[in-house]
Amino acid sequence: MENYQIFLPSISTAAPSSSQLIMKNSHACIEFQANKSIGLKLNSDKATDGGSNFSNFPESKGLGREETSRGKLTRDRKKVRKPRYTFQTRSQVDILDDGYRWRKYGQKAVKNNRFPRSYYRCTYKGCNVKKQVQRLSKDEGIVLTTYEGIHSHPIDKPTDNFEHILGQMQLYTPLN
DNA sequence: CGAGTTTGACCTGCGC
DNA sequence: GCGCAGGTCAAACTCG
Numbered sequence A: 001m002e003n004y005q006i007f008l009p010s011i012s013t014a015a016p017s018s019s020q021l022i023m024k025n026s027h028a029c030i031e032f033q034a035n036k037s038i039g040l041k042l043n044s045d046k047a048t049d050g051g052s053n054f055s056n057f058p059e060s061k062g063l064g065r066e067e068t069s070r071g072k073l074t075r076d077r078k079k080v081r082k083p084r085y086t087f088q089t090r091s092q093v094d095i096l097d098d099g100y101r102w103r104k105y106g107q108k109a110v111k112n113n114r115f116p117r118s119y120y121r122c123t124y125k126g127c128n129v130k131k132q133v134q135r136l137s138k139d140e141g142i143v144l145t146t147y148e149g150i151h152s153h154p155i156d157k158p159t160d161n162f163e164h165i166l167g168q169m170q171l172y173t174p175l176n
Numbered sequence B: 001c002g003a004g005t006t007t008g009a010c011c012t013g014c015g016c
Numbered sequence C: 001g002c003g004c005a006g007g008t009c010a011a012a013c014t015c016g
Helices: A160-172
Strands: A003-007 A018-024 A029-035 A084-090 A102-108 A117-122 A130-135 A142-148
Antiparallel strands (some): A003 A018, A029 A084
16 A cells, blocks of 8 residues: 545535545555435436446435335335445456455446446345446446445455455445 | 355336 | 336356
């Protein structure tokens, strides 16, 4: 960790909608963006790349489902979106080993991006943290990892730098 | 056998 | 209203 910058919002509802953390070392470059997701509508035009629209988090999208034609979906999803944090990582591998255990629950092709987006959920009991992993089509060396929510448990298998990063996230994350 | 992955179907919101 | 895109579910499958 040679170069470490943090730009984080004050913990206030009037805080700027995004912040950045940039980490660099000899083998990786990570750019971290935190967005308060509640009610944000930042881009008026459609993103040209599948990974560039992570700052758009309509509050109600895909939420509130209780029962459907399948008759199986009875979960009561919260209507409040958790904050999301996007890491932009230059890496040859899609999956950042952040020390937590994740279970993949979906993969989708993204418009204007030849790489699919993968959806993961933390497998720790009671931990509802999700993440999305996507490679940029215009620079396939860059992987966007979007975290949604805060882990409420210790890291399962601590790895060097990421424990630091995630610790910072929890320190600075505004609570809902 | 349990945990994790794959993948098609389904649901919802949004733009036209 | 319709189609598209994003997000999620869950059965089937794979792997250790």
